[in-house]
Amino acid sequence: MIKAVMVMNTQGKPRLAKFYEYLPVEKQQELIRRVFAVLCGRAENVSNFIEAESIFGPDSRLVYKHFATLYFVFVFDSSENELAVLDLIQVFVETLDKCFKNVCELDIVFNYSKIHTILDEIIFGGQVLETSSAEVMKAVEEISKLEAASNAITLIPKSASGWRSR
């Protein structure tokens, strides 16, 4: 199963962290720091895999991908295949890209809850749920439509228009 998904920027600031098994906040922070320490020491043009057992304990592998200013890091165990997870990262990023039209770090920062929604459609409870970015997009759009609808009914926003970034 997949143990954790992290997105951090090249300065080591976490942009998204999701652990599929509960860890206390301090431990999460420590893991993020240690992963970043390993990542920033790696050259370009080397493999996308890292021995992660010293950080995450036995039977853990780490696959990362570097996009512009962001590292996408997936941690998982032996029941997944490294190359396949690498493609899963690709799916995740492709979906983000479709969602935000040329995704950049700021999109991820400002759309924190949406990123979580997207990730939840791809990985569910630590298992790969969906690998087609089109399907993921469909699901996410459906959610936002319904959310917006339910929102419109329950709320009469007075000054809400200012918040909307439509």
Next chain:
Amino acid sequence: MGSQGGFYQSKEFLDLVKSIGEARSKAEEDRIVLSEIETLKRRISEPDIPKRKMKEYIIRLVYVEMLGHDASFGYIHAVKMTHDDSLLVKRTGYLAVTLFLNEDHDLIILIVNTIQKDLKSDNYLVVCAALNVVCKLINEETIPAMLPQVVELLVHPKEAVRKKAIMALHRFYHKSPSSVSHLVSNFRKVHIMWLHLFQRLCDNDPGVMGATLCPLFDLITKDVNSYKDLVISFVSILKQVAERRLPKAYDYHQMPAPFIQIKLLKILALLGSGDKQASEDMYTVVGDIFRKCDSSSNIGNAVLYECICCVSSIYPNPKLLESAADVISRFLKSDSHNLKYMGIDALSRLIKISPEIAEQHQLAVIDCLEDPDDTLKRKTFELLYKMTKSTNVEVIVDRMIDYMIRINDNHYKTEIASRCVELAEQFAPSNQWFIQTMNKVFEHAGDLVNIKVAHNLMRLIAEGFGEDDDTADSQLRSSAVESYLRILGEPKLPSVFLRVICWVLGEYGTADGKFSASYITGKLCDVAEAYSNDETVKAYAVTALMKIYAFEIASGKKVDMLPECQTLMEELLASHSTDLQQRAYELQVVIGLDAHAVDCIMPSDASCEDIEVDKGLSFLDGYIQESIEKGAQPYIPESERSGILNISNFRNQDHNEASSHSLRFEAYELPKPTMQSRIPPASLASTELVPVPEPMYPRESYQTPVPSVSLDAGSSELKLRLDGVQKKWGRPTYSPATSTSNSTLQKTVNGITQVDGASTSNSRTRETYDSRKPQIEISPEKQKLAASLFGGSSKTEKRPAAVHKISKASSHVMEKSHVPKYSMEVASEKTASVQQPPDLLDLGEPTVTSTSPLVDPFKQLEGLLDTTQVASAVNHGSIAAIESPDMMTLYADTPAAIRNSDLLSGLSNPSIINMPGDTTTTQPMQSSKGPNLKDSLERDALVRQMGVTPSSQNPNLFKDLLG
């Protein structure tokens, strides 16, 4: 709809994120976040917050917590949000609780009801959101509350819900396998249902079928055999997937449902492992995938890699192995590091089945070893570790040590060090090489290796090559001494290594006469001084000093202590550590003794001898008699004391009660700690070293019932414990403590030797010496086995290794069996103390092992020896059996080993594998060992001559490595 439709944020949040992004330092960021927390704390508790605003606060809280700050004050608000009807608010609440809470959090109880309600919702998105929370936050106790509803969802009209329900059940299974065990058949049912549907109509949602593969994979991992019947259906699904019978929507980068293919291949690998028939069903489809897979895309290679894993796991098929080898060579030749990595990994899997495949890729493997990419390098070391055999062990271990020296990552350093040790122990071509290798490992990763490795090394040096080859032994030892004296010059050696050095220097420093006693003692004093805050090292150094001086005195030389040694002694005599103090005092006493006495106490090179311990303490009889005559209390064993108590103390009507707690209703006579009353006065009078005050109050006062549990716990304390020892005094009507376990017996032995007055230093040191005996037997045997079994044939390399391990284990068993055997034979009067003090050798608990496991490994071993060797072994065995009494008399002649004839006859009985057993196995090996050692030494020299340096592309290197 804009890109952020439905996911709006306020300007405040944007500002927060921006200012955090612009923060120059961690401190600045913390300040910003802390002020944000203050704001949120204030705002969130305001009444009547609009829902949308609340939602945003919660998102901000999540963000704050992701940055590592405590947001627990807001958890309850997140929980409240989950109760909301609005999907937007509810989803936010659910998201927040999955990120904030863990399954055992107190607040979970507040959302269980909501989840239950939501699982029944008409809106499938609400159901999905609830399922998401179920996955994360449901613990074992709440699973039953959710289970029925989740199971109902397995037939939900929406495919997304069905998928998620399956995943949630999978999660339940992870958390508590028993809770869903009755559903296992459901998984099968669901699976088969989808299978049928899938077979009939290909468009009927293969995604759900794919989802069932996840729990099935876990179930099959646990219990392969009950799923064998599904092989055919898995194969047919895989076939259809590979033939693109799935809807186009499942294609990924032109590959048909690759993730499903991968999962299926993983499952097939499990099912086909060691099952020829099941494997045969898979050959065609796996072969098809090999052919069809697009090797230009990443995901195609992922599937190919999975095929290789499958092929290497199932019953081997030459054709598939060939295709696998092709793919591997493609991977290894690729420029992509990822593919190289996968190639190396695949190679290490396949090498188990066809070792010759490595040869074609030797260049590629060497390249990967030289690669700057650490991950790839480590993977390659893993491969090398798996393909090590006696012919290439030197090259590989050298490489590993080189790498080990260069890295800083302690975790990996530990791992690679232990691998070096393992390989060296398994395949060492010579003891010399072994010691050199161990020295390197210790020098560079000393504190990371297991202490047992150090003991093995000491044992090897002590035991040497074998009894018949004394010159080689002493050569080995003097070379060890020399190398250690050289290494001591280096700063900051690891503690474990220093212990080995001290021990070896003490034992053999002056043995060959090359170095003077004053030189060695000087070095030892230097060690004690340089590492003055490491008490264990100091203790080893002092004991080594004592040995050196004892050997000097015994050989009739006059001993004068070096001034630095005297200062050290003065310091240690006043040390805070009682252990160091005692060692120092012992040293002082030993130096004052005459040559004969010293020789008895510390015979030279006697670390491999056995020691006899007078367990009954018969030599104290006179003293006890005297004490009793003077009016001392006779000793009453523990068991009897509590018996007396139960009878006499009628106020505690209930026996159980009496033994479970010690509430007393009468006045206390004397304010003395009750624990001390466990030691009876008589025994106390006889022990000067036990620091327990004498309880002189009448018997009633030690009525505290001592439950047997505390008895055992107390045995580790330094107190005289005499249960299990034959009674010399006390009421004869009581039977001795029968419940005492073997381990307490052993401890008692140790305890007694510590207390035993005049001969304290004697028996203590003897014990530290002689107790090493049991494990020492392993190493030469192992070496001999290694020499004779790993003749260099490449095909059988792994098999002997396994045998090797068995033999190792068996020798352990043998040693352990010494303990009970002696105590049985010698009728509990005199027992050889084979047990070692805890600081030296750690054999684990001495357990009484039956004799039956003793025989098996050897039979196995013999079965693996060549027939000729077996014959010779048998011959030797019989000879050895005849000879053994002689050997035993030799044994009996050693000063400490006083054995009675019972023991002797027991030992010389060839049916019990003991000494005779040893010789049976070792004899044939010894005959072949000489030349082999020479060979390997020559090879060692040759390899070194050839210049096996990491950079040179020396063809000889490959030959050694891969040939």
